[in-house]
Amino acid sequence: MRLFPKPLIFPIAAAFLTGAWLLPTASVNAQQQSSPPATAQPSNLSEEKLDAAAAALEQVANLKDEYEERIASASPPDREKITEEANSALERAVTDQGLSLEEYNSIIVLAQNDAGVRKRLLDRMDQEKKQ
Secondary structure (H helix, E strand, O other): OOOOOOOOHHHHHHOOHHHHHHOOOOOHHHHHOOOOOHHHOHHHOOHHHHHHHHHHHHHHHHHHHHHHHHHHHOOHHHHHHHHHHHHHHHHHHHHOOOOOHHHHHHHHHHHHHOHHHHHHHHHHHHHHHHO
């Protein structure tokens, strides 16, 4: 059973599986995209969007850990309900930062493929942890 079955959540979930989003290998959905939307090109990726993506990434990672444990320990009939709850929580974690799921996913894909963007994103995440 997949943890997060909604198509828009696949890149979000894939972003956290053993740090895979740091590797150059993109998720299946990302590979199917011909190119990321214009909002996620390195030249026009605003600092605000990058800050929002870093904050969302932290929240999504925490939610992933929490819900993986809950799903693993749940009875089979409860797993679907918890999975739906997880999907909603993941979507809120992104949208509460002012990003659409598409913007967030495109920033993650861009970070997978562009070392400069990846470094900027990781630097922001490190700064948030220090605060």
